[in-house]
Amino acid sequence: MKIVSMDPEKCVGCRNCEYACSFIHSDDFDRKEARIRVSVFPNERVCLPLTCVHCSEPFCMEVCPSGAIEKDDVTGAITIDPNRCVGCKMCILACPFGHIYFNAREQVSQKCDLCSGEPNCVKFCISGALQFIEIEEAYQSNRDQFVTKLKTMLEKKSFEGEAK
Amino acid sequence: MRTPKPGIEVVQTLCRMCDDHCGINVHLDGGSIVDIDGYAAHPWNKGRICVKGRAAIDMVYAPDRILKPMKKTEKGWQEIDLAQALDEIAGKLRAIMEKDGDRAVGIWKGEAIGFAQQEDLARRFCHALGTPNYFSNDSECYVGRYIGYSLVMGALPVPDYANSDCIVLWGANPPYAHPNMTRAIMEARQKGAKLIVIDPRLSAIARRADYYLPLKPGTDGVLALGIIKLLIENNWYDKDFVEQFSIGFEKLARYTRQLTFEFVADETGISRELLEKVATMIARRAPRVVNYAGNGLEHHENGVNNVRAVACLDGLLGSLDHQGGNLLPEGAGLRNLTLYDEIPLQHLGPIGADKYPVLYDFRQECHTMTAMDTILSGEPYPLRAMIITAANPAMTNPNSRKVVKALEHLDLLVVRDLFMTETAALADYFLPAASFLERSELHEHRIYQIINLTRKILSYPSCQDEYQFWHDLAHRLGAGDYFPWKNETELNRWLLEPTGISLETLKAHPGGYRYGPIRYGKWREKPLATPSQKFEFVSAYLKGKGYPELPEYRSPAYLADRDEKYPYTLITGARKLLYYHSRNRNFPRFRKAVPGPEIEIHPSDAEELGIASGEPVRVTSKIGSLDIPASVVETSEIVPGFFQITHGWKEANVNLITPDAANDPISGFPLLKAIPVRIEKL
Numbered sequence A: 001m002k003i004v005s006m007d008p009e010k011c012v013g014c015r016n017c018e019y020a021c022s023f024i025h026s027d028d029f030d031r032k033e034a035r036i037r038v039s040v041f042p043n044e045r046v047c048l049p050l051t052c053v054h055c056s057e058p059f060c061m062e063v064c065p066s067g068a069i070e071k072d073d074v075t076g077a078i079t080i081d082p083n084r085c086v087g088c089k090m091c092i093l094a095c096p097f098g099h100i101y102f103n104a105r106e107q108v109s110q111k112c113d114l115c116s117g118e119p120n121c122v123k124f125c126i127s128g129a130l131q132f133i134e135i136e137e138a139y140q141s142n143r144d145q146f147v148t149k150l151k152t153m154l155e156k157k158s159f160e161g162e163a164k
Numbered sequence B: 001m002r003t004p005k006p007g008i009e010v011v012q013t014l015c016r017m018c019d020d021h022c023g024i025n026v027h028l029d030g031g032s033i034v035d036i037d038g039y040a041a042h043p044w045n046k047g048r049i050c051v052k053g054r055a056a057i058d059m060v061y062a063p064d065r066i067l068k069p070m071k072k073t074e075k076g077w078q079e080i081d082l083a084q085a086l087d088e089i090a091g092k093l094r095a096i097m098e099k100d101g102d103r104a105v106g107i108w109k110g111e112a113i114g115f116a117q118q119e120d121l122a123r124r125f126c127h128a129l130g131t132p133n134y135f136s137n138d139s140e141c142y143v144g145r146y147i148g149y150s151l152v153m154g155a156l157p158v159p160d161y162a163n164s165d166c167i168v169l170w171g172a173n174p175p176y177a178h179p180n181m182t183r184a185i186m187e188a189r190q191k192g193a194k195l196i197v198i199d200p201r202l203s204a205i206a207r208r209a210d211y212y213l214p215l216k217p218g219t220d221g222v223l224a225l226g227i228i229k230l231l232i233e234n235n236w237y238d239k240d241f242v243e244q245f246s247i248g249f250e251k252l253a254r255y256t257r258q259l260t261f262e263f264v265a266d267e268t269g270i271s272r273e274l275l276e277k278v279a280t281m282i283a284r285r286a287p288r289v290v291n292y293a294g295n296g297l298e299h300h301e302n303g304v305n306n307v308r309a310v311a312c313l314d315g316l317l318g319s320l321d322h323q324g325g326n327l328l329p330e331g332a333g334l335r336n337l338t339l340y341d342e343i344p345l346q347h348l349g350p351i352g353a354d355k356y357p358v359l360y361d362f363r364q365e366c367h368t369m370t371a372m373d374t375i376l377s378g379e380p381y382p383l384r385a386m387i388i389t390a391a392n393p394a395m396t397n398p399n400s401r402k403v404v405k406a407l408e409h410l411d412l413l414v415v416r417d418l419f420m421t422e423t424a425a426l427a428d429y430f431l432p433a434a435s436f437l438e439r440s441e442l443h444e445h446r447i448y449q450i451i452n453l454t455r456k457i458l459s460y461p462s463c464q465d466e467y468q469f470w471h472d473l474a475h476r477l478g479a480g481d482y483f484p485w486k487n488e489t490e491l492n493r494w495l496l497e498p499t500g501i502s503l504e505t506l507k508a509h510p511g512g513y514r515y516g517p518i519r520y521g522k523w524r525e526k527p528l529a530t531p532s533q534k535f536e537f538v539s540a541y542l543k544g545k546g547y548p549e550l551p552e553y554r555s556p557a558y559l560a561d562r563d564e565k566y567p568y569t570l571i572t573g574a575r576k577l578l579y580y581h582s583r584n585r586n587f588p589r590f591r592k593a594v595p596g597p598e599i600e601i602h603p604s605d606a607e608e609l610g611i612a613s614g615e616p617v618r619v620t621s622k623i624g625s626l627d628i629p630a631s632v633v634e635t636s637e638i639v640p641g642f643f644q645i646t647h648g649w650k651e652a653n654v655n656l657i658t659p660d661a662a663n664d665p666i667s668g669f670p671l672l673k674a675i676p677v678r679i680e681k682l
C-alpha cells in the first residue's frame, strides 16, 4: 500500500500542496478546504506538512458511530462518506495525529482521501517533501536518511576543528 | 499523471506561467483543456508542477481575456478587423518613420507569452525595420547578472545543484521564483549537501538553510569579498586555475587585503564568526560548490560589481564548469534570428547606449528608463511609436507615474496581450495575442542540454502568434524579405536546420531531446568568452569605459549617505507564490489565496511606529507616496529597519515610489531593493 510520506527536512512551507488539495476538492485556492496542512514556524525555521497516514487499524474508523468511515479496497485510503457522517466529531477526537477536521459549512468531518490514488498534494509539491510511496520504501528511505544525517554530523565536527 | 478518463486526450508541452518551463501534460476533452499536471518524463520537473502551472487553464479561458482586436476611439474601445488594424498601424508607423526616421519606433518585449524566439523575433523586426530601439523587461531583470557573470567568465553559468556538495544562494528564493530548483536543492541536501542562504528576508528557501545570513540589502559584494579574503589568506583557493586560467588575481588579493573584517561586518550586519564558518564550509566542499546569484543582487546601485564579486568565487573555488559547480552552458546550435551582424544599427544611437554602453555591448538592449525621458523630451531624438508585446511597464517599470505619462505621450502605442493590462489601457490599438498554449516554439534547458518543441494546442481566429504578427506587419512595411517563412513551424524548421535535429524528432521527445553530452572543464580546451580569453578578476574592458577594473564594493546610499528625512529602507519585488510579476491578479482563485498588497514590517519597527497588521501606512520616497496595509512579520523574517513590498498590485503599485534615475552605472538597472523611505501610520 502507498502512503503520502512527509519530510520536514525538505519542506519550505510554500503551500502548493494546500492549494492543489483545495483545488481538487473545492475548485478553489482556499486553504480552509485543504485536507493537508502545513504549519510554518519562521523563527524556529520549522515547516511541518501533515496529512493522513491511513493507519492499518484506524481509531477514527473504530469510533465512528454511523459507519461513515471506510477503507478503500483499491487505494487503502481511509475515507469519510459525507452522506453518512452525522457530524458527531468522534473521529476528530480519536485521531492521534489531529488530521481530521470539521467543515462547519457542510456540517461533516473531512479528511484526506488520497485523491483516488493520485494525491494532488504530491503532484504539486515542488520541494519533494511529499512523496507517494510504498510503506516499505518509506521505511528504507528513513534508514538511508539517518545514515546521511549521522555522516554530516560527524563530518561537521572535524570540519569545524579545521577552521581554527 | 492522472489516469486519463475515456475520451480525454493528453498532450505534452512546456509551461510558460513562469520562466521555469516545466514539462506538462495538457488534458483535452473535445479540444478544450480540462486539466494540466506535470509530465513525469521531463527531467527538469519530473512530473511535479506548481499550482500556477495548472492555472494556465484560468488564463486561457479567463472571462476577461480579450480575443478581438480593438481600437481606441472617442467613444472608447471599438472592435476592429485584424487586417484593418494592421493596415492602420502600418500606415501610422510609416508616417512617423518618414517624418522622424526609423528610429522613432521602439519595440518592447515582455514575459507573458513566450520563450526565446518571442524575444528574437522582436529584435529581428526592429532591425528589419531600421530601428535600433529594442526594449524589454530584461533591462530590470536577469541582464544585471548576465553582465556581471559574463564580465568575469564570458557567460552566465547554470548551477549543477544535483551534484553539488554546497549550495550558496545569494538573493534568490527558488520556491517562488524558480520552483523546480527547490527540489533539486533538497535532493542535494538529502545526499549531504549544505545550503547557505544570503537574504535580508527569511525567504521560503531560507527556512531550510544550514546557515542563513540575514544581510543588509545591497551589501552582497562586500560579503563575497570578505569570503574571498578568507579564501586567499588561508590558502583555500585553486592555485592551478588561478595561475593558468585567470588574470588579475594579485590585484584582487591586494584589494581584499585592505578590506577589514570589521568593515565587512559593519556593512553587512553579518558577524566575522559567521563569515568564517560559511567560508570554511564553502572551502571545505570546493570544488563542488554552487554560488547562485538571484535577482536580489541586481536592483542596486552597485549591482553588477556585487555580482562580479560573487562570480569571482568560481575562479577561486575551482567550481567553474566543475561537476556540482557552476557550469558553462552549451547551446544546441540553433540559427540566430537576430540581425545584428547583417544590419548593425548602433550608429543610429540606440536609446541609453551612450549612458550604459555595457548594457548595449553585452545585450543589445536599450534602456527602458531612459526611453521614458526620451519620449517626453524628444531628446536626443523623437521616439514616437511603441509596439509592446506582452509586457506591462506601466506596472513593472520604476516611477510608474512617469511611465504612464510617457506612454500616453506617444503618437502610437500598440499593445499585444491577453488582458487589458494597465499598459494596454493606454494603447491606441489592442491586439489579442496567442498564449503559450496557442503557439509552437523551441526551448533549450541548458542544464540538461535538452531541447523541446512546445505545442500549439488550441487557437483563436484573431489571436496571432508572435511570428505571424511580425510577419504580417513586416510585409506591410516593406521588410517582408526578413520574414519569408510561411508560419512558425517553417521558422522552427529553419532554426533547427544546422543542428541536424528534425522537428519530428522533437515531437517524439516531449521530455526533451538531448543535443549533446554534459561536459565539464570545457575551458581547458576552449578559451573563455572574455576579452583576455581567461577568467577575469579584473576587467580591462570596464576600465576602458571608465569603470573600476576590480569588482569594487560601494556602500549603498542608505548606509553611506543617510538622509534623515528617509530613515528606513524599502526592498521591493520579493516574489509571492502565485504571482508572476504583474500577472495573474485577475484570477479569482489566486485572489482568494493571496488577496492583496501589503508592506512587510519587522515587529520592532511596528512597535516604534505604532502599527499593527492590517492597518494602513504611508510610505514616502523621494519619488512619491503610497498607502498600503501593514503586515507585521515575525522577528526573524526581515532585518529590522527594512521593509518589503511586492510589485504588481494595481491597488498599491509600489513602482509609484521607486526611482528611475538611481541606476547601476554599468547595467543601468534601477535601484529597487534599497530605497530610502519614510513610513508613517495613517
Ligand code: SF4
Residues within 6 Å of the ligand: B015, B016, B017, B018, B019, B020, B021, B022, B045, B049, B050, B051, B052, B053, B054, B178, B179, B180
Ligand atoms: S514552476 Fe509552475 S508556473 Fe513555473 S513553469 Fe513550472 S508549473 Fe509553470
